Amino acid sequence: MYIKYHPILQLCDVLGNKDFPLQLAAACKSANIEQDSPLVLHIEASLGPGRGSNRILLERDFADIEKGSVDLQNGQIIPVNTTTATAEHSDCSSEISQDQVKLAKNNTTPGPYVEASPPSPKRRKTGGMRPVKQTESAPLMPENSEDGAPSVRQVHTETRFPQRKKLGKEVPVLEPTSVDKLIAGIWKQLFSSVQLTRFSTIPEPSFNIRTGVSGEVFQAVNIMCMKYYNQSQSSRALEMIVQAYWIECYEARIAVIRLENPNYSSTEARMMALKEACAVLNWKEKDLRNRLAIWRGYKEIKDAGGWASLIFASTGVYRFCKYRTGFSDGFATRLRHLRSAFEVAADTLHSEWRDLLHVIGHDEPRRYDGHPHGWVIVPGGESAVPLDSTYGHLKLSNGFQYEFIDECVLDQDFFGLIDPRVIPELDNTDICQACKERQSDDIKMNQCSCFPSLFGSVRSPAPIQIFHTTSGRNNGVIARCNIERGTAIGEFTGLITNGIQGVDVMVGGTRPHTYQIFQGQMGNFTRFINHSCKPNSQFQKFYWRGKERILVISKGITAGIEITVDYSDSYWRQLDKRCLCGEYCCRFN
Ligand SMILES: C[S@@+](CC[C@H](N)C(=O)[O-])C[C@H]1O[C@@H](n2cnc3c(N)ncnc32)[C@H](O)[C@@H]1O
Known part of the structure; x- marks a missing residue:
């Protein structure tokens, strides 16, 4: 095979390899490509600022590289559309990229794909969204919920979401404070499957593992493990409740001692109360004093964030109270503002939690x-309000149902x-279009881990709450835990129908x-x-066991x-409102 085309000769210059045509011809021959068959050569190259010829290139050397292509026929350089190049840029671009996106598998969370494509075997430093070929999918439209006015507002799947974060430009991230960590621990426990109960029966082992561990025996061991875990968490919670309560009793006892002994100074009264306690606890006074400092912390948490904040504080609370580094700087205010939010999550997700307070004689009704989302968290830590009460302005005859x-x-x-x-x-196929692994609703059989929070795995409640915005947008959704890039927050559920006119709907299918x-x-x-x-999430299609999900x-x-x-854009073109997102790059205000 003789390669005579001009672009190939040009490539020789670019590559600095005059033997390139011969090498290419040899490669074609060994691949049995016939002489006159059309040949498509796909070459990827990077151009970057030169920093010496023989140096080994590091990742940072590629950070500033612009993406594009060179048309060898006419020598023109065609840059890649910058609206899809980086997260920062495309988020705020008024240009709409019609590319759909797919999420690449990142370090810990496998990502979804709009179209099937094999995931990269290598992990990337900045996993995230990558463009896929545009499909002829129908637009998606969310329902116009707030004002109920007829409209044809639409949201498209061809969103201009960013693909991957630009490498190299590290954004400085503030380290979480100890209060942040305490609050994060509370939310994590609240959205976990832990079951806190005052009394729980400890199971007697009814199996013998010496004869081998059958499926049933292993299941029994797992159940026992879970029960003991719940038991220890409950015990820990009970211990903290009692210790916070002890502080209240201790202060009350000091007051009584002073009343009974008017000549006692407050220190003497304290000493006496401590001695009384040590006599029963069988601890040295110094040990009790040290513990007392921590118990005081528990009480302060409870006073600010309510019992739920202490009970679900879980790991980390001991250190927080021991070292007391976080007790200043708005600690109490922050907890006070979250108090109702904690209670909504605790009451709706762990309905039994208040029973723990019986241990100190408290009988607080739920x-x-x-439903956890039937309550709206209001600003300033006021009590949460029922969801329907926030739609009074719609003047619906039957209220907001x-x-x-x-x-x-x-x-x-x-x-x-x-x-x-x-x-x-895809019907009758259980192979994931994204990862090519088997999908099954049976956790033991499922091998697809694209969105474990939603499919084929243990489901936990989404770590979110409905809250009342202060910017005139009525309600919104707030994240209570960090949600990693590429994680599914939830499925867009509703009535699957068609032919609805005049209100907003999400359109799926092709x-x-x-x-x-x-x-x-x-x-x-x-x-x-x-x-x-400048959104922080996006709608994405995914196929679970042959069925489209959004x-x-x-x-x-x-x-x-x-x-x-x-x-x-098309949604907002139909909407007779100004966007109140408040972003500096807002397109519709
Ligand atoms: C799907 S609902 C979102 C929830 C809504 N805020 C509520 O309280 O029910 C969409 C409606 O919320 C309002 N909305 C959403 N985002 C907005 C924004 N950035 N600026 C102004 N209004 C917005 C608009 O009235 C829009 O029609």
């Missing part, structure tokens, strides 16, 4: 019942029993086989996610921050 559902409900009047989310080509997800009467927290021109995926969210998506 304050927040029902909303049913929380984890899975979409099929509108059988429209679709019969045929779920339009089923992709015929033309002409589209369907709508309507969140007017039922759905989940995704219905309350507001728009931002997920909200984090782009990296810090605890305490509102979760937002980009509703798209």
Whole structure:
């Protein structure tokens, strides 16, 4: 084979290798490529600022490299569209990239893909969104919930979400303070599956592992393990409750001693109370004093954040109280502002938790019942309010009725029993389009770990709450724990229907086989996610066991921050409102 085309000869110069045509010809020959068959040569190269010829290139050398291509026919340089190049830029660009995106597997969380493509075997330093080829998918539209006005506002799947973070430009991150860590620990425990109960029966082992561990025996051991874990967490919580309460009793005892002995100084009264305690506890006075300092910390946490904050404080609280580094600088104010939020999560996710307080004779009734998202956290730490009470301005005849559902409900009047989310080509296949592993609802069988928080694994409640915004957008969704980039926050659930006009819906499927997800009467927290021109999450399609799902995926969210998506330009063009996202790059205000 003789290579005569001009671009190849040009490549010889670029590569500094005059033998390149011959090497290419030899490669073609060994690959059995016929002489006259068209040859497509795909070459990727990087151009960067030269920093000496023989030096080994380091990762930082590529940090500033611009992406683009060189058309060898005419010598023109075509830069890659900058709106899709970096997270920072594309977030705030008014240019809309029509590329869909997929999330690359990052260090710890495997990412989803809009289209099937084999995941990179190597881990990347900045995993995250990468562009995939544009598909002819239908636009997505969220329901116009707040004002209920007829509209055709749409959100597109072809979002302009960023692909990957630019390498090399490290943004300085503030180290969390000890109060941050304490609060993070409380939220983590609140959204965990721990079961805190006052009395729990310790199981007797009813198995013998000497004869081998069968599936049943192993299950029994696991159950026992879980029970003991819950038991120890409960005991720890009970211990802290009693110790915080001890401080109250100790202060009250000192007051009584002074009353009974008017000539005692306050120090003498304290000493006497300590001695009384040590006589029963069988501890040295010094030991009790040391512990007392920690117990005082427990009481301060309880006084500011309520019993729920102490009970769910879990690991870290001991150190926090022992070293007392976090007790200044707005510690109490921060906890006070979160008090109702902690209680909403505790009451709705761990309905038994208040029983623990019986140990000190407190009988506090549950304050927040029902669904965790049926309550709206209000600013300033005031009591949370029922969700429906925040929609009075809509003046709905039957009030605001909303049913929380984890899975979409099929509108059988429209679709019969045929779920339009089923992709015929993927039907009867349990192979994940993203990772190519087997998907199963049976945890033991499932091998796809693309979105373990939603599919094929143990589900935990999404670490989010509904809160009342202060910027005039009514409600929004706040993250209570850090949500790593690429993690699924939740599935967009609602009524699977079609033909709805005049209100906002999310459209799924591929033309002409589209369907709508309507969140007017039922759905989940995704219905309350507001728009931002610099969003920290995005809608993403994913296929679970042959069925299309629309997920909200984090782009990296810090605890305490509102979760937002980009509703798209076309949505806002139809909306007779100004965007209140408050971003410096806001496109619609
Ligand atoms: C899907 S709902 C979001 C939840 C809504 N805030 C609520 O309280 O029900 C969409 C509606 O919220 C409001 N909204 C969302 N993001 C907004 C923003 N950035 N600026 C102004 N209004 C916004 C608009 O009224 C929009 O129609």
